Amino acid sequence: MSNIRITKQFSFETGxxxxxxxxxxxxxxxxxxxxxxxxxxxxxSDNTNVKFGMVIDFSDLKTIVKEEIVDVFDHATVFNKNTxxxxxxxxxxxxxxxxxxxxxxxxxxxxVIDFAEKIKNRLPNNIKLHSLKLQETATSYAQxxxxxxx
Numbered sequence: 299m300s301n302i303r304i305t306k307q308f309s310f311e312t313g314x315x316x317x318x319x320x321x322x323x324x325x326x327x328x329x330x331x332x333x334x335x336x337x338x339x340x341x342x343s344d345n346t347n348v349k350f351g352m353v354i355d356f357s358d359l360k361t362i363v364k365e366e367i368v369d370v371f372d373h374a375t376v377f378n379k380n381t382x383x384x385x386x387x388x389x390x391x392x393x394x395x396x397x398x399x400x401x402x403x404x405x406x407x408x409x410v411i412d413f414a415e416k417i418k419n420r421l422p423n424n425i426k427l428h429s430l431k432l433q434e435t436a437t438s439y440a441q442x443x444x445x446x447x448x
Contacts, residue, residue, distance in 0.1 A: 299343055303428050305336040306359050310372035314404040317381035326375065326386075334431040335363055335417060339424055354425050366416040376404040406432050406440035414442045 313328035339353040349355050375390060377383040379399035387397045402408040410432040418427045426444060433439035 299340040301338050301340055302353050303336050303338045304353050304356070304359075305334055306356055306363065308333045308335065308360075308363055308368050310368045312371045312373070313375035315375075315377060315383060315386075316403060316405065317378055317383050328375075329434040331371075332431075332433040333363070333367065333413065334429075334433075335359065336428040336430070337421065337425050338428040339426065354422065362417060362420040366420060367413050371398065374398045376400055376409075378403050406434045406438070410440045410442045414447075 309330065309332050311328060311330055313326055315326040316323045318324070337354060337359065341351050341353055342349050344350060374396040375387075376398045377387045377400070379387070379401065384399065387399055391397045400412065402412065410430050413432065414427060414430055417430070421427060428444055430442040431439055432441075
């Protein structure tokens with residue numbers, strides 16, 4: 299049986315600030331992110347299985363990504379908790395804002411690494427994460443490939 303890649307796209311709105319950065323992105327700002335999640339596996343060959351012919355049901359993949367990424371990051375502001383931005387985060391949280399404190403600089407590059415780990419941990423054993431593409435603007439994106447990270 300052939301290995302097949304399938305991709306599901308997601309979108310969410312997230313704010314962030316890059317502490318110590320020497321450009322405009324040091325300021326709190328946001329993006330309309332688009333995340334493409336590609337997994338690889340063999341279609342189910344058991345014709346008695348309700349998911350016969352599928353690598354993974356798109357709705358099952360959607361559940362994983364929504365729970366791990368979209369529902370967490372959508373309309374949140376992300377700060378590196380190891381910077382003085384933690385004080386701003388506390389102030390925003392005290393005003394009932396959705397704030398995420400992460401262990402990394404919240405660039406697209408670092409976010410896509412975080413997302414890859416979260417998704418890989420939830421996939422069934424017979425399905426592998428092939429790649430992620432996190433697009434933060436119409437012309438800028440970061441990509442993660444399993445083949446680059448073996």
